[in-house]
Structures are given as C-alpha cells and as structure tokens.
Amino acid sequence: MLKTRFLAYKLTSIRINFIFAKITPYMEPLIIEQTAKTPYVFIDSNEGVMEIKGMSASENAPVFYKPVLDWLDNYGYDPKPVTQVNVQFKYFNTSSAKCILDVLERFANLNNSGIEVTVNWFYEKNDEEMFDAGENFSQILEMPFNIQELAKN
Numbered sequence: 001m002l003k004t005r006f007l008a009y010k011l012t013s014i015r016i017n018f019i020f021a022k023i024t025p026y027m028e029p030l031i032i033e034q035t036a037k038t039p040y041v042f043i044d045s046n047e048g049v050m051e052i053k054g055m056s057a058s059e060n061a062p063v064f065y066k067p068v069l070d071w072l073d074n075y076g077y078d079p080k081p082v083t084q085v086n087v088q089f090k091y092f093n094t095s096s097a098k099c100i101l102d103v104l105e106r107f108a109n110l111n112n113s114g115i116e117v118t119v120n121w122f123y124e125k126n127d128e129e130m131f132d133a134g135e136n137f138s139q140i141l142e143m144p145f146n147i148q149e150l151a152k153n
Contacts, residue, residue: 030071038064039089043071048080052103053088053122056096065099072106079115083107088122088150089130101137108141119145125152 027045034040039054050072058064085107092100104119111117121134131147138145 027071027074030067032064032067041068043068043075045075045078045080048083049086050084050107051086051088053086055090056092056100058093058096061093061095061099065096065103069099069102069106072103076106076110079110082116083110083118085117085119086122087119087134089133090124092133097133101140104137104141104143108143111143117143119143121145121147122150123147124150 029044029046030041032038032041034054037055037057037059039052039056042051043049056064085104087100087104089100107117107119119138121130121137123130123134131149134145134147138147
C-alpha cells in the first residue's frame with residue numbers, strides 16, 4: 001500500500017511539473033531572398049528583429065507572404081519583450097498592400113499586448129508615396145511608426 005501511494009505521488013508530481021513547465025521551441029530565422037518582384041525578408045526571433053525591403057509586386061502576394069505570416073503567428077506565442085521592425089519598400093502593388101498590412105497587424109497586436117514594438121519605416125528622398133504609405137499604415141493600425149528619410153550614400 002505504501003509503495004502504491006509513493007508511486008501515485010511521484011506520477012502526480014511529474015504530471016504537475018510537466019503541465020507548468022514552459023516549453024520554448026527554438027525558431028529558425030526566416031530569410032527570403034529578394035527577387036525582381038519580391039522583397040528581402042529577414043526575421044530572427046532570438047534578436048526580436050524583422051527586416052523587409054525592396055519591391056513587392058508579386059502577382060500572387062498572399063502566396064509570397066503566407067510563410068511570413070505563419071512565422072509571425074508562431075513568434076506571437078513567445079515574442080521578445082522588445083521587437084524591432086525595419087521596413088524599406090521601393091514600391092508595392094495593391095495586392096501586396098493588404099499582405100503588408102497583415103504583417104504589420106501582427107506587430108500591432110503584439111504592441112497592444114504589452115510587447116514593446118518599434119516600427120521603423122524608411123523611404124527614399126522625394127518618395128511621397130512611400131512616406132504616405134507609412135503614415136497610412138500607422139494610422140490604420142493606431143500605432144506610431146518612426147518614419148525616416150533614408151540618408152544618401
């Protein structure tokens with residue numbers, strides 16, 4: 001009888017410890033190389049950094065952005081307390097605009113949950129469309145962006 005109680009206690013103790021253990025899976029960084037119609041994407045959960053830059057003119061933007069959105073959904077389960085997003089588009093089409101909004105919305109949700117998210121929106125000098133796009137996304141998401149003109153090299 002004593003052995004049975006001890007065994008029951010040990011099993012209960014193991015089960016309780018397992019239930020309350022925080023399991024944080026390692027997430028590989030997501031790297032998508034730039035093409036003529038798709039942007040460079042780099043996301044690293046260990047550093048809490050996302051970078052996206054270039055052209056986004058894919059005819060099927062939802063297919064391109066799906067792995068990015070899936071990765072960000074997983075990141076949302078265990079984000080860094082401080083996350084930085086650097087955005088630098090030369091151009092994006094209408095199809096991409098919705099997907100970009102979906103990406104930025106993931107970060108706005110993190111920001112609203114208490115994670116410190118900084119969005120740096122870079123635009124080239126005299127590119128009023130990209131400047132306006134940054135302001136529009138910021139207003140839609142009700143989240144401040146650091147909108148910055150790129151320095152000339």
